[in-house]
Amino acid sequence: MKDLTNESVIHVRKDGVQFLQFRKLLEYSDKIIHCYTLKPIDIKGKSKDDENYKMICNALELDYNNVVIPFQTHTNNVDIVLKDSESGEFPETDGLITNEKNKILCASFADCTSLYLYDPVKNAIGNIHSGWRGTVAKIGKVAVEKMTKEFGSNPEDLICCIGPTIRQCHFEVEDDVKNLYMDAFGDESIIKKADIVNGKQKYFIDSVAAITKMLKQCGLKSENIIDSGICTVCNNDVLHSYRSEWNLSGRNASIICLK
Numbered sequence: 432m433k434d435l436t437n438e439s440v441i442h443v444r445k446d447g448v449q450f451l452q453f454r455k456l457l458e459y460s461d462k463i464i465h466c467y468t469l470k471p472i473d474i475k476g477k478s479k480d481d482e483n484y485k486m487i488c489n490a491l492e493l494d495y496n497n498v499v500i501p502f503q504t505h506t507n508n509v510d511i512v513l514k515d516s517e518s519g520e521f522p523e524t525d526g527l528i529t530n531e532k533n534k535i536l537c538a539s540f541a542d543c544t545s546l547y548l549y550d551p552v553k554n555a556i557g558n559i560h561s562g563w564r565g566t567v568a569k570i571g572k573v574a575v576e577k578m579t580k581e582f583g584s585n586p587e588d589l590i591c592c593i594g595p596t597i598r599q600c601h602f603e604v605e606d607d608v609k610n611l612y613m614d615a616f617g618d619e620s621i622i623k624k625a626d627i628v629n630g631k632q633k634y635f636i637d638s639v640a641a642i643t644k645m646l647k648q649c650g651l652k653s654e655n656i657i658d659s660g661i662c663t664v665c666n667n668d669v670l671h672s673y674r675s676e677w678n679l680s681g682r683n684a685s686i687i688c689l690k
């Protein structure tokens with residue numbers, strides 16, 4: 432059976448579900464619980480009562496009643512989960528942050544980039560859905576700034592783990608999206624010219640490189656930015672991928688919770 436374990440993540444099989452965990456975040460397993468789910472878990476459902484949430488929470492020994500799911504709409508909006516916050520309270524939200532314990536921050540993905548944030552000094556977390564629209568709108572930067580403002584986080588302390596996502600090998604775009612990346616990041620090194628198809632110039636974009644550079648500009652240390660290195664399209668046999676499956680695609684979940 433395929434195993435995605437590498438220098439950044441381990442591939443776990445437990446209680447009938449499979450998920451990835453970052454080695455870096457496991458160093459803090461007395462403080463936080465996290466995972467990135469693999470097939471057949473599919474959290475396309477928007478309710479915490481979805482059987483898939485129950486299965487994954489069971490495997491992580493979490494109470495699914497504490498699941499908080501935002502209504503992701505490819506914004507750069509990041510909201511704070513408070514003690515009495517409920518799932519369903521977060522419309523047009525693509526990032527959640529909290530310093531409350533036992534709040535299970537969730538996000539769903541099918542190629543978009545997942546960012547896990549952890550501040551081991553202030554003991555605060557973030558779970559960010561950074562699709563290409565959110566990436567060019569710099570939702571990762573918004574989240575870091577919000578954690579700084581709300582929790583007193585020092586970016587030098589922050590850890591950011593980058594989950595499986597569509598990568599430069601498969602993220603093919605045309606001039607419109609390429610220009611948005613250039614406007615946002617002004618960095619030609621993230622763009623590789625591809626073929627001309629039906630008269631249209633194609634490009635391959637390295638979103639992870641763009642996000643990594645942005646996080647460093649925010650003050651994160653290089654050694655605290657951990658990339659899973661896994662492409663959702665290349666690994667579509669075990670990961671949901673919109674580019675591979677279009678409207679039939681399910682959703683991978685990222686989950687992080689303070690103990």
Ligand SMILES: [Zn+2]
Nearest residue numbers: 600601662665
């Ligand atoms: Zn790929």
